[in-house]
Amino acid sequence: MKKTIILLSFLVLSLTSCQSQEKKTEKVSTKNKISKTDAQWKAKLTPEQYEVLRKKGTEASFSGKYWNHFEKGYYACVACNNPLFTSDAKFNSECGWPSFDQAIEGSIIYKTDSSFGMQRTEVMCANCSGHLGHIFDDGPAETTGKRFCTNSVSIIFIPKK
Template sequence: MKKILILCICILTISCTGNAQKEVKKEKKEYAVSKTNKEWKEILTNEQYYILRQAGTERPFSSPLNKVYKAGTFYCAGCKTPLYESEHKFDSGTGWPSFDRAVKGNVSVDTDYKLGYARTELLCATCGGHLGHVFDDGPRETTGKRHCINGDALIFESKETK
């Protein structure tokens, strides 16, 4: 009986040190706009740097862009790439600006394991800035996706001001 117990403990120990303990290493991607941390800090506010360059998250309901529904475009605060059109924005009730789709080709995806499980992270395809995450609880009548975006990662330009 002792031998079976010891064998079970050994198998359990070995199985726990398998894939779950391996660190996930991200490939370093090259982006069209690339700057040093010092250069990013010179052009971004502290909040923008925290979100875009350190993959931070702003407090829900803290962004003035959460309730902006005027016709216009939301650009990357780091490199001014157009990311989202206001016609694809909706009120998700989560406290972050939410869109059902991005401007084609301007947002890339990666996998984020920071919370201990895989989430789909959204990045600016031009500078690699962290924008937020995508979830499958968006409007069913359109894409079914919810791009949950940090407002500090965005700059809004109204069509009226163009």
Template sequence: MKKIILLCLTIVLYNCNGNAQKTAQKTEQKAYKVSKTDSEWKAQLSKMEYYVLRKAGTERPFSSPLNKNYKAGTYVCAACNTPLFKSEHKFDSGTGWPSFDREIKGHVAFGSDNKLGYSRDEEHCATCGGHLGHVFNDGPINTTGKRHCINGVALKFIPKE
């Protein structure tokens, strides 16, 4: 009988903790300078841009023409045109996604992504909240050691004049 009571108590405590965490996650929403309804984003973005930027999707590796772009210029958010990365900080990581060793400070926001069962550092546009990709600690050791692995579809390239 004591085992049954202990089991029931454990289940109740576990469920209370889980529901409290879910409530805290739902209320944790950040306001961005550029904020639109879901239907407004769908009207503005292509299907793939919407999938990546608004639903935190990932494009197929080696599918972005920006992956092998090494022209001088700036990479901006495809949703709101915020400058995010400079071409001089781009490098070929061999992963199939555009990679940079640093972001433009203050223009990229960071969070945690646990969708794969482990924690990764996720990157968002600090202006509109659009999902960009992830940052890893396996970048060039002669610079920052960081690899900002970014979905090309989340970016637009503005050539230097």
């Protein structure tokens, strides 16, 4: 019982770290929207990618390949290649997930997320509606003040040529 309480406490702390945010809406073109069946997504994505992008899962902190990655280039949605974030927007938030202070205009959609008894803002790819992570108001004050907390498994890095 004690182990369960400790494990649940750790999970809640991980999910709620720095979770203040504001609701956002953004006009997004539906011209390039991708729509696939569940079976098509399962065939295209790895099981871990499917769990995060389609089932709104979360990878463990400090486990993804991009949390501490700072090369020049941009990050795109792994499911549809939609460019999402530039490397110039990436910063070290020390939360264990890739963090960006802004997204490429029109690349993201937002949705209120009330899961786990919390009020957060979910961030999704505007092109395929894949779950990327959440946005919080604890990013760098000298830029936008935002932190797009993103699952590494939901993005792919494209190096600058």
